[in-house]
Amino acid sequence: MDYLSNKQEIASYTGVWRGRILGEETILVSLPQCVIELEEVLRLLISEGVDRIIFLGTAPVCMASAEESTGRPVEFMISNEVVFAVQGELVTVPADKKLVDLGLAAAENIAETWNIRLLAGKLISPDIPFSVAEGPYCTDREAITVHESCWRNNLSFVTVIINQDFIPEENQTSTKGFLLIKGIFEGIRDLQQ
Incomplete structure (x- = not known):
């Protein structure tokens, strides 16, 4: 800063x-x-x-089916949509596509140096059935609360989740998380120029 x-x-x-x-x-x-x-x-x-919220959190990242797993664990997941319940009805809200694309581009830019694996997936409320999951997904109550508020207040949002299985490698994982968020900010700056 x-x-x-x-x-x-x-x-x-x-x-x-x-x-x-x-x-x-x-x-x-x-x-x-x-x-x-x-x-x-x-x-x-x-x-x-x-006008936007970029949420960085930790949670387990899961794959909806064994066929989708490449054998190498997903280190980071960026939410391309969020699924939660409002008065018993499922609501699916897409994350801001530009922010998602900036996160994916940031991961691509640092992949060679940092050997990072980031996939786009769903952020699902823990109190709804996981049958809505396809591809990578995770549950994080705090992120859901934040994004439901963003949806209600018409704010752009995206979540970057660090797979909690990688937390023991804290120094390198923290650096990669910082570089992803920094890459999103660099992309925002470039879009505004």
């Missing part, structure tokens, strides 16, 4: 930092596990006028 300022405590375990990444005004948020606090954070972001 170009600078860090205004660390704020929104809720008991939440930090908010403001700054710029590659010239793009950015609000970084350490999200709480508690849904009530998470909703408070989302209200703050919406009140700040954010």
Whole structure:
């Protein structure tokens, strides 16, 4: 970041930092596990006028069928759509295609140096049947809460999930996650020029 300022405590375990990444005004948020606090954070972001949310989280990444697995585990998944239930009805919301494409391009750009494996897949609410899954998918309650709020507030969004099986390799995985997010920001900058 170009600078860090205004660390704020929104809720008991939440930090908010403001700054710029590659010239793009950015609000970084350490999200709480508690849904009530998470909703408070989302209200703050919406009140700040954010126009997109890029969510980075960890969860198990699964394949819908054994045939789709190439034998090499998926290290990262980027959501191309999110599936959740609203009043008992399944809702499927596509992630922002430009942000998804920027994430895939970022992975391609660093693949040779960092041996990264990122696939596009579905982010599925843990309380709906996994039979809606095709290809790679994952469940993450916090990401679903964030994206349901984005959908309700007409915000662009994308999620990058680190497969929790790779967390023990934290240093390299964290670096790859940072490079993916940085690549998305570089793509946003290039699109705006």
